[in-house]
Amino acid sequence: MIGTxxxxxxxxxxLGEGGMGVVYRARDQLLDRLVAIKVLxxxxxxxxxxxxxxxxxARTASALNHPNIITIHDIACDGTTQYIVMEYVRGxxxxxxxPHKGMRLxxxxxxxxxxxxxxxxxxxxxVVHRDLKPGNIMxxxxxxxxxxxxxxxxxxxxxxxxxxxxxTLAMSGETAHTQDGAILGTLSYMSPxxxxxxxxxxxxDIFSFGAVLYEMVTGQQAFGGTTKMSKLSAVIRxxxxxxxxxxxxTPRDLEKIIARCLRKDPERRFQHMSDVRVALVELKEESExxxxxxxxxxxxxxGAKWIFATAGMVMLISxxxxxxxxxxxxxxxxxxxxxxxxxxxxxxxxNPK
Numbered sequence: 001m002i003g004t005x006x007x008x009x010x011x012x013x014x015l016g017e018g019g020m021g022v023v024y025r026a027r028d029q030l031l032d033r034l035v036a037i038k039v040l041x042x043x044x045x046x047x048x049x050x051x052x053x054x055x056x057x058a059r060t061a062s063a064l065n066h067p068n069i070i071t072i073h074d075i076a077c078d079g080t081t082q083y084i085v086m087e088y089v090r091g092x093x094x095x096x097x098x099p100h101k102g103m104r105l106x107x108x109x110x111x112x113x114x115x116x117x118x119x120x121x122x123x124x125x126x127v128v129h130r131d132l133k134p135g136n137i138m139x140x141x142x143x144x145x146x147x148x149x150x151x152x153x154x155x156x157x158x159x160x161x162x163x164x165x166x167x168t169l170a171m172s173g174e175t176a177h178t179q180d181g182a183i184l185g186t187l188s189y190m191s192p193x194x195x196x197x198x199x200x201x202x203x204x205d206i207f208s209f210g211a212v213l214y215e216m217v218t219g220q221q222a223f224g225g226t227t228k229m230s231k232l233s234a235v236i237r238x239x240x241x242x243x244x245x246x247x248x249x250t251p252r253d254l255e256k257i258i259a260r261c262l263r264k265d266p267e268r269r270f271q272h273m274s275d276v277r278v279a280l281v282e283l284k285e286e287s288e289x290x291x292x293x294x295x296x297x298x299x300x301x302x303g304a305k306w307i308f309a310t311a312g313m314v315m316l317i318s319x320x321x322x323x324x325x326x327x328x329x330x331x332x333x334x335x336x337x338x339x340x341x342x343x344x345x346x347x348x349x350x351n352p353k
Contacts, residue, residue, distance in 0.1 A: 001039070006078045009037055011084065017091075018135070018149065021054065025088060035073060035329075036089070040082040048334035051082065058084045059071055060150040062127055066119035069150045070138070070182025089146050102219035102247045105254070111137075113143035114151040114279035119209060122153070123202040123273050129153050131202055132208035132214060133189040143248070161348045187231040188221045192264050203266040206273055217254065218246040222262060236264070251292055253283050 001011050009026040012034075018022045021038045028035050040054050062072035074085040094111065097103075101113075107167065115137055122129060129136075130153060138146040149341060188196075191207035194200050214222040222240040225231035243258060244250040257279050263269045272274045286292040 001207055006037065006039075006083055007076060009035065023086075024098075026085075034088040036086050038084045038086065043078060054082060054084070057150045057153070060127055060153045061086075061148075064119055064122055064127065064150075066121040068114045068145050068147060070123065070146045079218075086148075087146075089138045089140050089144075091138055091140035091144075093135050094137040094139055096138055098134060098216055098219055100219045102215075102217050103253065105249075105287060106218045108213070108285065108344055110143060111139060111145055112216065113277060113280045113284065115209065115212065115240070116273055116280060117148060118145065118147040119205050120273040120277055122147075122150075123205065127153050128200055128202055129205050129208075130185055130194065131189075132212060133186050134181075134206050134212055135186075137212070140227075187228055187235070188223050188225075190235060192236045193266060195232050199268075202273060203269050203271065206261050206270050206276060207263075207266075209273070209276065210258050210269075212237060213254075213258050213261065214243060217243045219257070220246060251283065251287070253279075253286075253292075257283070316345060 001023075002013060004011050006026075008029045010029055012027060014022065015025050015036065021040045024037045024039065026035050026037045027033070040050065041132045058072050058075035069090070070082060071087040073087065074089075075085060076085070082088045084283060102108075119129060121131065127150070129147070129150060132147070133151060136147065136149040138148055140146070149322060189211045191204040194204055211222045215222075223231055223234040223238065225234050240262065242257050244252075257276065261267075261276065262268055270279075283292070
């Protein structure tokens with residue numbers, strides 16, 4: 001497709017590919033600007049559900065006017081080719097920016113706050129993203145964040161009920177959905193309620209955001225697994241390792257924020273993304289002012305040290321006693337016994353308090 005044109009858009013290069021389509025960098029020949037074009041694969045054009053979600057992505061994202069949400073310019077059809085035209089962001093997706101051992105605190109907060117602002121704005125408009133993950137977060141060369149791919153988004157007022165006749169998971173790569181479309185999202189980042197096919201509201205995005213924060217801090221997924229079903233099981237039942245056990249120096253308050261986002265019960269999570277944003281902003285201010293709460297540190301095992309120290313003291317006192325006795329002039333047995341026995345029976349050396 002590279003080198004061809006769609007309407008007045010010249011296709012320059014392929015940028016990436018996902019479940020909803022292939023993304024290209026293109027030039028708008030009328031306005032002389034670079035744009036990104038997402039093209040629905042031709043083998044999916046006959047899929048009514050895929051077409052519906054493809055168009056829904058354009059309508060949903062175009063209704064959200066926010067600097068941290070990708071801007072949609074147009075949705076069109078050229079022959080049998082369906083495509084969405086959006087702003088071009090020169091940068092990388094977050095999954096390509098997270099190091100193996102996690103990001104620095106400043107980077108985590110800078111990116112995290114922008115993502116929280118985008119999701120909070122969507123929630124305020126009644127939109128639930130439902131597929132928030134590092135691969136759907138673009139970071140420009142200047143550090144500006146853009147949340148993309150609202151292909152699975154829905155209005156919070158809508159409810160989806162898992163069909164009793166169809167609960168079989170149909171999975172493609174990391175993306176999962178039931179045959180009736182009730183379970184949607186990416187396995188390692190979806191909320192427990194999504195994984196169980198229950199209705200999802202804004203608190204589901206908060207859980208996914210917590211999983212993204214966790215990965216930014218530790219460099220590892222909060223809910224990993226070797227199989228698709230093991231990942232789903234981890235999301236529903238397992239608690240991830242504490243970030244501080246994997247990333248030394250993790251601030252206590254940041255660990256608490258992540259933990260509250262990742263609570264299995266939606267009622268126990270943050271209830272609004274705007275509250276998560278405020279918590280991160282305050283943490284950033286404390287970090288920059290030098291008043292940040294001390295990092296989480298492993299508890300020191302002092303019990304064994306005290307036992308060894310006590311034993312050493314006993315040996316020291318006992319040794320000194322022997323030397324003192326040996327250096328004293330010989331004394332009658334009765335007198336020696338009267339000196340030694342009270343010392344031992346007092347317990348000051350053999351049973352120190």
